[in-house]
Amino acid sequence: MDSRIARIRRKLAKVPYAALRSYSFGEEKHGFRLKPPLPDAKVAEFEADHHIELPDPYRRFLTTLGGGGASPFCGLLSLQSCRLFTMDPRGESGRPRGFTFSGGPPYRSDLFLHIIEAGCTDLVLLGITGPLAGRVVTGNADGFWGPNVSSATDFLAWYERWLDHMLSGRDNRDLKLTSPALRAPVDRILRQHRDREDLSRP
Incomplete structure (x- = not known):
């Protein structure tokens, strides 16, 4: 098992709930508690229904730590409430306008x-x-802002970084979860979307 799972469990237990703590917007919704982990079968069912495969670190979080609850902002959504989005590349000077809800397969764009x-x-x-x-x-x-890509290598690294910030009393705004070096993949996705749109025009 990934050693980060046990470490995250210990760190989460050390973060006390404090009503209206300014540096953790939305914590009153989850109180720093996780919902029970999900059975593997439930996660597999979600993947099959949506024709996707969840990234392994996120999947392990769901099946060993919790299926929702404590996280930055208002909390992790339960898996059945999660929806798929695609990046919307339309905007001035090629800047992204935001994300668009994906109605269902088949998909032509990268999924989020x-x-x-x-x-x-x-x-x-x-x-x-x-x-x-x-x-x-x-x-x-x-499309008011973003998209911004986390500099954390995966979901578990991102989640643990948040816990480290909570334990040291820093604000969510200080999470520094984005990296300019990761702007290139976003730009590449946007170029691919624009190219597809150009090809599909009569």
Whole structure:
């Protein structure tokens, strides 16, 4: 088993719930508690229904730590509440406008799973396919900001970094979860989308 699982469990137990703590927006919704882990069969059923394979670190989190609850912002969504999005490449000067809900297979674009409730139209997503698979990506469905790619290598690294910030009393804004070096994969995805649109035009 990944040693990070046990480490995350210990760290989460050390983060006390404090009502309206300013540096953890939304914690009153989850109280730093996780829901029970999901059976492997439930996760496999979700994957089969959506024709996807979840990144292994996120899948291990769901089946060994918890199927929702404690996380940045308003908490991890239960798996049945997670929806698939694609990146919307349309915007001025080729800038992304946000993410678009994916109605179902077959998919033509790289997929992102909405995993955390961040409020309003802000999204915390996990890359499912394409060059950002396994990475946490934040953005806005209406294109007001983002997308920003986490510098953490996978979901477990991203989650543990959040716990480290909570234990040291830092604000969510100080999470520094994005990396300019990871802008290139986002730009590549946007170019691919634009190329596909150009090819599909009569």
